[in-house]
Amino acid sequence: MIRVLTEGLRAEEVLNLRVQDLDLPGHTLVVVPLKGDRNNTDGRVIPLQPKTVKALTRYLRVRQDHVLANPENPNATPFLWLGTRSRRPLKYMALYRMVKKRAAEAGYDPEAVTPHSFCHTWADDLLTAGISGENVMAVRGWKSPAMLRRYGADMASQRAVTAVQALGDRY
Secondary structure, eight states: OHHHHHTTTOOOHHHOGGGGGTTTTTTEEOOOOOOSTOOSSOOOEEEEEHHHHHHHHEEEETTTSSSOOOOOOOOOBBBBBBOOSSBBOOHHHHHHHHHHHHHHHSOOOGOOOOTTTTHHHHHHHOOOTTOHHHHHHHHHHHHHHHHHHHGGGHHHHHHHHHOOOOEEEEE
């Protein structure tokens, strides 16, 4: 689930993913608008990193043994993420606690890391890699450049310093 968060999805988008939203051979998934109807076909296509595809493939193999993944079960669910204790689809607090726990295990201050932190990191990573703001906005589903500025502001100074230093000696 952490790998999917690194793809820039909002926490609720991650939690609302369905198995049918994945196109692992195409290295993409489709995020259906949260505010819209799931029957709406205007979903955003999210490109996935190879390691994310690998992690999702492994998860799907494990998921198939879950009682709620069995299509013969009348309580089966199409949601991608299934809880282990509650036998229900995962909810936000479970994701929140998992992110805090993994942050602490990785040596980060858990108070500074939330599921939303990954959205800011994702935007910075793409902008640092030279992806155009227009493309970042398209993948994220932002209509306003103000959102790009907001999410890109965290590391804007560092990106600027790195870009200027990459020029080397100019005179």
